[in-house]
Amino acid sequence: MKAKEELRIRAVDLRREGCSVPDIASRLGVSRSTAYLWTRHLPRDPTPAAAEERQRRHMEHMREARWEPHRKARDAERATTNQAAADWVGTLTDREVRLLGAVAYWCEGGKEKPWRKNICTVQFINSDERLILLFLRFLEIEGLDRRNLGYRLSIHESADAEAATRSWAGVVAVPADCFRRPTLKKHNPATVRRNVGDSYRGCLIIYVPKSSRLYWRIEGVMAGIAREICVEGSG
Numbered sequence: 440m441k442a443k444e445e446l447r448i449r450a451v452d453l454r455r456e457g458c459s460v461p462d463i464a465s466r467l468g469v470s471r472s473t474a475y476l477w478t479r480h481l482p483r484d485p486t487p488a489a490a491e492e493r494q495r496r497h498m499e500h501m502r503e504a505r506w507e508p509h510r511k512a513r514d515a516e517r518a519t520t521n522q523a524a525a526d527w528v529g530t531l532t533d534r535e536v537r538l539l540g541a542v543a544y545w546c547e548g549g550k551e552k553p554w555r556k557n558i559c560t561v562q563f564i565n566s567d568e569r570l571i572l573l574f575l576r577f578l579e580i581e582g583l584d585r586r587n588l589g590y591r592l593s594i595h596e597s598a599d600a601e602a603a604t605r606s607w608a609g610v611v612a613v614p615a616d617c618f619r620r621p622t623l624k625k626h627n628p629a630t631v632r633r634n635v636g637d638s639y640r641g642c643l644i645i646y647v648p649k650s651s652r653l654y655w656r657i658e659g660v661m662a663g664i665a666r667e668i669c670v671e672g673s674g
Contacts, residue, residue, distance in 0.1 A: 539573060540576070547563060591622060600621045606640050
């Protein structure tokens with residue numbers, strides 16, 4: 440059998456498998472016009488489902504081509520805005536870190552409850568390592584050593600808790616054996632979770648022992664911030 444005839448038969452087989460003419464031409468190393476002549480007697484799509492899938496892919500490709508310039512421009516503007524804002528921050532003073540740390544804690548930390556008066560233990564939980572590191576710097580400015588803190592991972596039972604613990608230990612720069620046994624969240628098959636995969640590391644909980652007075656100071660900082668906001672607002 441001649442080589443050209445073998446190519447033609449292969450082209451027909453590929454067409455029946457659902458390959459497009461440009462794809463056949465690329466695979467076989469022939470021109471598109473040749474690939475078309477060899478396969479033009481075959482239906483474009485072997486089944487209605489294949490036709491629908493081809494149309495879907497075509498529409499998706501058209502949307503991508505249409506919006507790609509807009510996405511590139513948006514991403515470039517975002518990167519420029521991010522960099523300018525990051526440069527604006529500059530060097531943080533201890534006072535600024537104290538303010539930021541107190542606000543971060545009041546948003547994400549454990550607080551006294553009306554039914555648990557005077558239970559004022561400082562416990563901070565978050566999944567964002569930037570906030571974790573901010574809070575650790577806040578604690579160090581308050582005179583606390585991160586090696587004397589308590590750490591616990593809160594993570595879904597379907598995740599790799601051991602790997603996540605090692606990862607968080609690297610973030611906070613303490614040995615993994617400083618971590619308490621992780622709290623495992625029960626898996627609910629009915630829940631569609633998107634925080635899955637290797638990037639999912641759960642939440643880190645930081646416990647500060649004997650921290651009532653630290654809690655009172657955080658509470659006071661927040662009262663001072665609220666007071667200043669009210670004063671500025673009334674003017």
